[in-house]
Amino acid sequence: MLEVDKVGIHLGxxxxxxxxxxxxxxxxxxxxxxxxxxxxSTLARMLAGHLAPDEGEVRYGGRPAARRGPHxxxxxxxxxxxAVNPRWRIRRIxxxxxxxxxxxxxxxxxxxxxxxxxxLELSGGELQRVCIARALGPATRVLxxxxxxAMLDALTQxxxxxxxxxxxxxxxxxxxxxxxxxxxxxxxxxxxLRWEELRGDATTVMMP
Numbered sequence: 001m002l003e004v005d006k007v008g009i010h011l012g013x014x015x016x017x018x019x020x021x022x023x024x025x026x027x028x029x030x031x032x033x034x035x036x037x038x039x040x041s042t043l044a045r046m047l048a049g050h051l052a053p054d055e056g057e058v059r060y061g062g063r064p065a066a067r068r069g070p071h072x073x074x075x076x077x078x079x080x081x082x083a084v085n086p087r088w089r090i091r092r093i094x095x096x097x098x099x100x101x102x103x104x105x106x107x108x109x110x111x112x113x114x115x116x117x118x119x120l121e122l123s124g125g126e127l128q129r130v131c132i133a134r135a136l137g138p139a140t141r142v143l144x145x146x147x148x149x150a151m152l153d154a155l156t157q158x159x160x161x162x163x164x165x166x167x168x169x170x171x172x173x174x175x176x177x178x179x180x181x182x183x184x185x186x187x188x189x190x191x192x193l194r195w196e197e198l199r200g201d202a203t204t205v206m207m208p
Contacts, residue, residue, distance in 0.1 A: 097136075
């Protein structure tokens with residue numbers, strides 16, 4: 001589904017990423033861990049189409065992502081309050097990706113009463129569920145979670161991951177989980193990779 005072939009990003013007179021390769025198949029949950037500052041979040045932003053590689057290629061289903069329309073990879077970040085417009089009600093935030101299916105809202109335990117609230121009226125865990133629902137639009141094929149639950153308590157983390165992975169499994173989505181939490185990655189992933197393993201020849205992520 002996702003093929004990353006020796007990509008690199010050059011910015012500010014230096015290479016932020018170079019010679020990075022990865023293959024992610026549909027239905028897999030792949031964890032990436034590594035030291036702070038090595039470029040994990042830069043890679044996540046590139047895979048979601050927020051940055052263009054200066055070398056190499058990213059393919060989805062054997063083709064580059066289309067320049068128009070929803071991107072096949074959607075990124076959910078650590079701080080949901082920074083990812084939404086505080087002047088929009090939850091209903092409008094969700095509508096950015098098209099009207100969500102009621103079954104999706106139910107799976108993510110998003111209460112109908114939240115829809116007419118403002119972001120500041122929700123807890124961090126509740127708002128993150130909204131961001132995940134927005135990311136899981138009908139065109140999404142890969143969910144990229146960059147420290148998605150790092151700021152939440154353990155119980156909230158477990159509930160959010162259980163809900164998100166349930167939707168991903170039902171739809172056959174690939175999930176790329178970037179985290180420093182080794183215990184979390186051990187619990188949720190079908191395969192784990194250290195940052196160093198992404199360099200050089202493509203690393204194919206297969207089901208165990």
